[in-house]
Amino acid sequence: MAGKQHEHHHDEPTRFYLFGGKGGVGKTTLAAANALRLAATGQRTLLVSTDPAHSVSDLLETRLTAEPTAAGDNLWAMEIDPEADAKAYVEGIREDAEAAVSKAVLPALDRHLKLAVQAPGTAESALFDRFTRIMTWCPDHYDQVVFDTAPSGHTLRLLTLPSMLGAWVEGLQQQRAKVNKLQGMWRTMAGVSEPDREDRVLARLRQRAERFAESRKRLHAESVFHPVLQAERLPIEETARVIEQLRDTQIPVGALYVNRLWPADEASAFVTERVAQQNEYLAEIRERFSDFALVEVAQSARDIVGREQLNALAERLATTPA
Template identity: 40%
Template sequence: MTEYVFYGGKGGVGKTSCAAATGLELAGRGARTLVVSTDPAHSLGDSLETELSGEPTRVAANLWAVEADPEAGQETYRGIVSVLAAEFREAGVRLDDEDVERLFAAGFVPGSDEIAALEFIGEYAEADAWDYVVFDTAPTGHTLRLLTLPDVLRESLSTVGKVRGQLRRLVASARSVVFGPAALLRPGREPDEVDALRERMERVAALLRDPERTDFRVVLLPETLAIEETRRLVERLREFDVPVDTLLVNRVLEDVDENCDRCAARKARHERRLERVRETFPDCSVRVVPELDGEAYGRDALSRLAERIDA
């Protein structure tokens, strides 16, 4: 089965570089690998030095990459509103295009960016075209909304379903008055976008919680505030039964000039923070990623990063 690796954490900690490096490493081993960016502020293409779009682009042998398009979430939501509007029209409630746009703007189903991300996860989870799919997620708050969205959608779509049920009963009652028992002989309805979306979101939620297939890795820097934010993120992830076993402490200073007191002090500070990370997360594997010369952009830099990530 396809395996899924998610990189999460606050903004600016190096999630994109870690995801790109992991993708290159897995592809180098011969595994067909796809790297997906679900961050609306995409930088995956820059990291891989390749122009990306909403469709998988071949980056190297066995490696493809794609950037989720937030417009996809808007289209999914628009489809739901259109279904609901059709139910109103069938019940005799007149709605013109402006009315539908107002329904769309009202935001019955929240989180178009997150919906787009979940749609990408669901699409590639079911494609079965890759051995590994590596996800570069958005900063912490967006990721948590992403994880809670299936439950939020379940409630929202349930409300939509109740409204539609009432409308259908109203229409059926009116038809029975006019047509008698023949009204009950109408052919069954085809599955629609509301039901399909609910089913897709349930499958994605199950995937995210499957420890046999999903590995959620949190990236952080050796800083006090970063450690605290990571603690809260890991707690929230585990509340949703999302498996978190690996922490990557990025940009740790290891080699310093012996004559540089400031450098030595910074190295000692990083060592103390690493010890705190291990104490705070005793049940996680802590991987130390050293501070690299320059930025982790380009294939050579990503290859060096992959060696320390142990992808």
């Protein structure tokens, strides 16, 4: 990649590596491999996976949890369960919110909450909350963090989230300020004074908003997003879209990883080996799904585009014993 400006869009050292792309293109595999590579250079590296299939545990042959676990020299890894995180996150927000406001503003708060929770997707909010926390561990505890992120659409929404949450908390604060003024007047008149638990919660929300804003800055200044794709039609278009969207989110785009290229110079040995592995899996499929008929569809040498090739495939399907 010499001569390309990848990873040099900013002056700060790159601390956060994000891998994104369509399902199954190799994000987890490449994120893990890059984490190994960084750790081997002596940098304290944390690999963060959100893959629900526990594939990083399998890859590293280390049982991972939602907390960082040592996985080699200079290497730590953690596996986040987005669903469990999302549940805890919404619960936390609700508790904060209920404590933060008096009954009078609850309906307004509910509207805010619904917006904040629904608009970008709960799982994404929770994930971003988690990401921002992890980012604060760097550079004190880790030199670099490699994120094996969710497929690109979700990831992008997640990366643009801070501004939304910032706005949300700001709105909440303004409302609180108004309510405080009124309550203060009322308390003065009634001679009541109580230390405000609500304001402690609000302070926590403000903290969160600040953390989000900080992460947003660091995503811009210390991060690089590596699109992962395959040399096929759909991933190409998807990647073009992602790069376009990333321009808006101000996250530098690094090298594109074009994964799963056939090694042209050793094609026949490669095919032999591939077919051998495929036959093992095919045997497993036949056995495990023996209750069902299988339609085995050979891969065409070229992408299936247009009526003619589709017809050819339809004919092949018609002659497949099912």
